[in-house]
Amino acid sequence: MSEITLLDGGMGQELIHRAGDKPTPLWSTQVMMDKPGLVSEVSQDFLSAGATVATLNSYAIQRDRLVPVGIEDQFDTLHAMALSEAQNAVAAHGSGRLAGSLGPLGASYRPDIHPSADIAVPLYREVAEKFKGKTDLVICETVVSLEHTRCIIEGARAAELPIYCAFSVSDEDGSKLRSGEPIAEAAKIAADLGVVAVLANCSAPEVIPAALAELAKTGLPYGAYANGFTKISDGFLEERPTVDALTLRHDFTPESYADHVMTWVDQGATLVGGCCEVSPAHIAEIAKRLRAAGHTII
Numbered sequence: 001m002s003e004i005t006l007l008d009g010g011m012g013q014e015l016i017h018r019a020g021d022k023p024t025p026l027w028s029t030q031v032m033m034d035k036p037g038l039v040s041e042v043s044q045d046f047l048s049a050g051a052t053v054a055t056l057n058s059y060a061i062q063r064d065r066l067v068p069v070g071i072e073d074q075f076d077t078l079h080a081m082a083l084s085e086a087q088n089a090v091a092a093h094g095s096g097r098l099a100g101s102l103g104p105l106g107a108s109y110r111p112d113i114h115p116s117a118d119i120a121v122p123l124y125r126e127v128a129e130k131f132k133g134k135t136d137l138v139i140c141e142t143v144v145s146l147e148h149t150r151c152i153i154e155g156a157r158a159a160e161l162p163i164y165c166a167f168s169v170s171d172e173d174g175s176k177l178r179s180g181e182p183i184a185e186a187a188k189i190a191a192d193l194g195v196v197a198v199l200a201n202c203s204a205p206e207v208i209p210a211a212l213a214e215l216a217k218t219g220l221p222y223g224a225y226a227n228g229f230t231k232i233s234d235g236f237l238e239e240r241p242t243v244d245a246l247t248l249r250h251d252f253t254p255e256s257y258a259d260h261v262m263t264w265v266d267q268g269a270t271l272v273g274g275c276c277e278v279s280p281a282h283i284a285e286i287a288k289r290l291r292a293a294g295h296t297i298i
Helices: 011-019 028-034 038-049 063-069 072-093 117-131 146-159 183-192 205-218 254-266 280-292
Strands: 003-006 053-055 097-102 137-143 163-167 197-201 222-225
Touching: 003 280, 011 028, 011 038, 028 038, 028 072, 038 053, 038 072, 038 280, 053 072, 063 072, 063 117, 072 097, 072 117, 097 117, 097 146, 117 146, 137 146, 146 163, 146 183, 163 183, 183 197, 183 205, 197 205, 205 222, 205 254, 222 254, 254 280
Parallel strands: 053 097, 097 137, 137 163, 163 197, 197 222
Antiparallel strands: none
């Protein structure tokens, strides 16, 4: 049996469900500002459910997201808040590793608007430096093109921490990134740049096996954490989208999602968890299944 790292679930969606507020383009950043302590509460629930990694609520704390709403001057403060909330959760739970989340520039799933390397790398580097000496690892999340891969990992190196790189793939073909480029090529770039693990994230669970087959070829530890949306809709691919443009699938129960996750583990995945719409209940079911199958959660 395998040792499995169990990541947490979808922070942003869980925050919005609990807060009861209408989503904004700032996503979970706004909720963190309006309701201090809620992020820590969610992280504690994920850890109690069996997750061994608490991911910082830093995915959307990028300057290009803060400028349009006039709060760029809060960049440092927001990162400090995200770190504090995660630290408090781990302290309250008594265990857990901290992962700095490095989200995409521009918007999620939009390789067409990702800035050039001379702009992108310094912006990613600035965020990664916030994690240096404070988290256990960095997860580059929702990476959707080859250029995005190069830029975000180059920036993430500033943290001087182990780097996981998580790719978002087509909801029709898991062997391709959202850009249409091969995930195999992106994974090779990531491996050559020194990441310690490669994953697929924020994609339909049904296409994850095809992605894992390509990630496995790197020889690195690999895994996945999918989302619970029906698909990434056209409405979400517009300027400054909000998550209410996306629809939760009706079959996304903890049991059905755990079925998918266990097939990934059978395929060799050793890092699993959840993205958008994956709740503590989903993580608890995965933990139960992993233990029942004789795996050790680390």
